[in-house]
Amino acid sequence: MSNPKRPVPAYEAPGSRPETARERAYFPELARGLAIxxxxxxxxxxxxxxxxxxxxxxxxxxxxxxxxxxxxxxxxPPGYRGMHRLVPREDGRPRCVACYMCATICPAQCIYIEAxxxxxxxxxxxxxxxxxxxLRCIVCGFCVEACPKDAIRMDTGTHCKPSYDRxxxxxxxxxxxxxxxxxxxxxxxxxxxxxxxxxxxDPHPIPERGR
Amino acid sequence: xxxxxxxxxxGAGILVGLGIFAWAAYEVVDALGVVTFxxxxxxxxxxxxxxxxxxxxxxxxxxxxxxxxxxxxWSAAMQDRIGPNRARIAGLSRWSFGGVPHIIADALKMIxxxxxxxxxxxxxxxxxxxxxxxxxxxxxxLFAIVPMGPPVTFGHLVGHRLVSISSALQISNPDIGxxxxxxxxxxxxxxxxxxxxxxxNKLALLGGVRASSQMIAYEVALGLGLVGxxxxxxxxxxxxxxxxxxxxxxxxxxxxxxxxxxQPVGFLLFFAAAFAESKRTPFDLPEGESEIIxxxxxxxxxxxxxxxxxxxxxxxxxxxxxxxxxxxxxxxSPFLDSWIHDSVVAPLVRARFxxxxxxxxSIELTMAVxxxxxxxxxxxxxxxxxxxxxxxxxxxxxxxxxRLGWRILLPIGLLNVFLTGLLELLDGSTRLLGVVGLCExxxxxxxxxxxxxxxxxxxxxxxxxxxxxxxxx
Numbered sequence: 001m002s003n004p005k006r007p008v009p010a011y012e013a014p015g016s017r018p019e020t021a022r023e024r025a026y027f028p029e030l031a032r033g034l035a036i037x038x039x040x041x042x043x044x045x046x047x048x049x050x051x052x053x054x055x056x057x058x059x060x061x062x063x064x065x066x067x068x069x070x071x072x073x074x075x076x077p078p079g080y081r082g083m084h085r086l087v088p089r090e091d092g093r094p095r096c097v098a099c100y101m102c103a104t105i106c107p108a109q110c111i112y113i114e115a116x117x118x119x120x121x122x123x124x125x126x127x128x129x130x131x132x133x134x135l136r137c138i139v140c141g142f143c144v145e146a147c148p149k150d151a152i153r154m155d156t157g158t159h160c161k162p163s164y165d166r167x168x169x170x171x172x173x174x175x176x177x178x179x180x181x182x183x184x185x186x187x188x189x190x191x192x193x194x195x196x197x198x199x200x201x202d203p204h205p206i207p208e209r210g211r
Numbered sequence: 212x213x214x215x216x217x218x219x220x221x222g223a224g225i226l227v228g229l230g231i232f233a234w235a236a237y238e239v240v241d242a243l244g245v246v247t248f249x250x251x252x253x254x255x256x257x258x259x260x261x262x263x264x265x266x267x268x269x270x271x272x273x274x275x276x277x278x279x280x281x282x283x284x285w286s287a288a289m290q291d292r293i294g295p296n297r298a299r300i301a302g303l304s305r306w307s308f309g310g311v312p313h314i315i316a317d318a319l320k321m322i323x324x325x326x327x328x329x330x331x332x333x334x335x336x337x338x339x340x341x342x343x344x345x346x347x348x349x350x351x352x353l354f355a356i357v358p359m360g361p362p363v364t365f366g367h368l369v370g371h372r373l374v375s376i377s378s379a380l381q382i383s384n385p386d387i388g389x390x391x392x393x394x395x396x397x398x399x400x401x402x403x404x405x406x407x408x409x410x411x412n413k414l415a416l417l418g419g420v421r422a423s424s425q426m427i428a429y430e431v432a433l434g435l436g437l438v439g440x441x442x443x444x445x446x447x448x449x450x451x452x453x454x455x456x457x458x459x460x461x462x463x464x465x466x467x468x469x470x471x472x473x474q475p476v477g478f479l480l481f482f483a484a485a486f487a488e489s490k491r492t493p494f495d496l497p498e499g500e501s502e503i504i505x506x507x508x509x510x511x512x513x514x515x516x517x518x519x520x521x522x523x524x525x526x527x528x529x530x531x532x533x534x535x536x537x538x539x540x541x542x543x544s545p546f547l548d549s550w551i552h553d554s555v556v557a558p559l560v561r562a563r564f565x566x567x568x569x570x571x572x573s574i575e576l577t578m579a580v581x582x583x584x585x586x587x588x589x590x591x592x593x594x595x596x597x598x599x600x601x602x603x604x605x606x607x608x609x610x611x612x613x614r615l616g617w618r619i620l621l622p623i624g625l626l627n628v629f630l631t632g633l634l635e636l637l638d639g640s641t642r643l644l645g646v647v648g649l650c651e652x653x654x655x656x657x658x659x660x661x662x663x664x665x666x667x668x669x670x671x672x673x674x675x676x677x678x679x680x681x682x683x684x
Contacts, residue, residue: 027479028658030604037289037603044288048214063291 081141081154084132086176089189094177095151098127102143102152110136111143124188130176134160134169150182226584233360233380233583236265237576241365241378249369254376262382263355270587271354275523278594280314282523285595286602324512331411332509338409343510343517346402349395350525355382356391357531358450360583361541363575380583381450388447392532393434396488399521400426403490403497406518407506418505421609422490422497428616429487429494435624436481439474439631440536443644449532453540457548460645467544468641470537473648475655476627478537480620485533486600487612489525493604494612530593538589541582552578 018024043061050058053072055065067074076082086094098115116128137160143152156179163169189195240261247257280295287294298312332339360380367374385391400423407419441447444455452470460466460473471478487494498505507518534540542548552574560573607615634643 022658022661025658027655031659033603034599037599040291041285041289041599044291046215046218048212049293064288064293065291066293068293 076157080157081139081144083134083156083158083160084137084143084152084154084171084176085156085179086130086173087151087153087179088177088181090181090183092181094127094130094173095149095182095187096127096130096147097149097151098125098130099148101146101148105142105146107140107142108136108138110134127173130173132171132176134171135166150184153179155179226588229584229587230580232265232270233580233587234576236261236380236583237360237363237378237579239265240380241363241376244376244378245365245367245369248374248376254378258378259382261378262380266357266359266380266382267351267354270359271351271524271527274527274591274594275520276314278523278526278598279317279520280310281594282598282601283313284310285598289599289602318516321513321516326512326514327509329410329412329509332409334411335409338405339509340514342402342406342409343514343521344402345405346399347517347521347524349398349402350521350528353392353395353525353528354531356384356388356449357381357528357535358384358453358540359531359586361579363579364572365576366572379450384448384450386448388449388452389437389441389536390447393430396433397426397430399488399525403506406510410506410509412509414504415506415508418497418499418503418508422506425487425490425494425497425612425616428613429484429620432480432616432620432624433484433488435621435628436477436479436484437536438624438628439477440470442628442631442635443470443473443641449535449540452536453542456539457542457545458641459545460641464546464549465544467539467542468645469539472652473641473644474537474627474631475648475652476623477631478533480624480627481537482533483615483620485529486597487616489522489529489597491522491526491597492601493607495606496609496612499606526594526597527590530590530597533593534586534589538593541586543585551581556581 018026022028040063044064047060047062049062049064049066050060051068051072052058053067053074055067055074058065086096089095098113100113100115103109103111103113110133112129112131112133113127114129115125117125139154141154144154160169183190240258243257243261244254245257247260248254284294295310295313296307298307298310298316300308300312300315328336328339358379358381362377362379364375364377367376403422404419407415407417407422410416440452444452446452446455456467456469458468460468466472490497495505496503498507507515510518543551556577557574560570560577564570564573630647631644634647637643
């Protein structure tokens, strides 16, 4: 087997030849391989699995690394761009002022906005319809960057749920408006006459880790 | 911890279940024997029918069916996965029952699938239909000579005569014993080659040809591996081989004279050859399902299922044969056998029955049931070992198989036969055989555990899993 005159076949990877007499005897290495398999088998058979979705930090002798997806969801890393949400104000209305910045920058052209006006307010607009076609969205995050009002974020930590038909993946305000309310001291509605004072500090900072 | 306790409870439950099964088998075999004896044709026919029912149709087929699932669950455990657990029995959505519903799902799928006879197989349609059965039948028949339980004498009142009928859990016990194994085992390859040829598919034909050439390469080693044990036991009958292994080695009572201690080389040879015979993974080039396409490409539905189940039946059968020849059959060791008899069974039975005429037969039956359970446990462990091998080793290339068969196993087998013959000539008892066999075993184990001075420098080329993954394997 280690005949130096025999040409090395092309399919043989370098270093794949057995080196020592023990390796050439073949069956000792087979037995060691069997021991490794048997060890894994017994560990995984006798000890229960840590169901923590954080696979790399599972504890215990059981080495099963499966995440049972619908029941266990692996956390997304910090900074993950997930499903959009329309950020609400303290009173539950969207922060969005229907400026069309996001719809304009969107490379996939998946955002559709119809603006409306408050009858008592000659300046501020609001979205009557705000729809994102999540099938067309390429999750680039440009809309979040473009928004002058911090009204759209991608910090939900989830992704778009699958569906059996296309219309149900076009998300409207009813499904996009969710999550903790956000207000900034610079918000214009705190500066009008008779408005409430702004909160002391930003009570809802952009979270470290999306959930 | 809960899982550990659950697994131990499951193991105990399996032991109890096997015991009940063995007891029922003895009762039914005996009852059928009495029926045919009363009919005037002797007890052998009824006993054989009972054994066929319990050993072949129930034990082997059920075990083979469960092994189809075990293959998937156990391989998953070896590869740090969970394995199939999504099939549910209607309504019980919380429990996966260890994946057992998948067996039902698989069977339904196999039966409900369209049974395609390809255009290319029209010319030899009969052979095409016959091939799965030709493959399955010999393998299934192989279990007929495996002795699973010792003979038990039952007394019966037939008419006005008291007759004692001896029943054993063995379907047939011919004098040619092991020759039957060789003969029938090699017939199975006809089914494989026919399947390849009758498919009218060149790739299937190549698979069939690979199967037959591999068969020829291994048939010799298969026989030579057993010649040593035949010479030592002086018999071809499996029950006598089991009897031979019940004695102690070197006059001790704790070390049994099992075939693995007397003939470790013979065991390795026979195990390797038998594995090649079952066409499973280190030797699965006849099928090579992942890329080289085997003899059953053209088969679908239950005909494919028959090829599939034949593999698992072969696993069970080989485990049975190996248990009987190399692992002492139903014996543990002389000391343990008599300890179970004297300290466990006899006091329990004496406490249970006061009628002295019932005590001796009850002890005999209880011991036989315990022995049968011991045999089944050994058989299950060997089945597990075969699955372990199948999921650990990569496939041999075709030329490697031929080289292994002809240039390595055949000479080793011949040497082993000569050596065993010489030792038998020098010393007729098991003493010399035991010394040499244990030396061979110790040498082999030494090779396994002695990793040599090269270990230190070869430390570095593995993947740095521990360091990178923070202790998680």
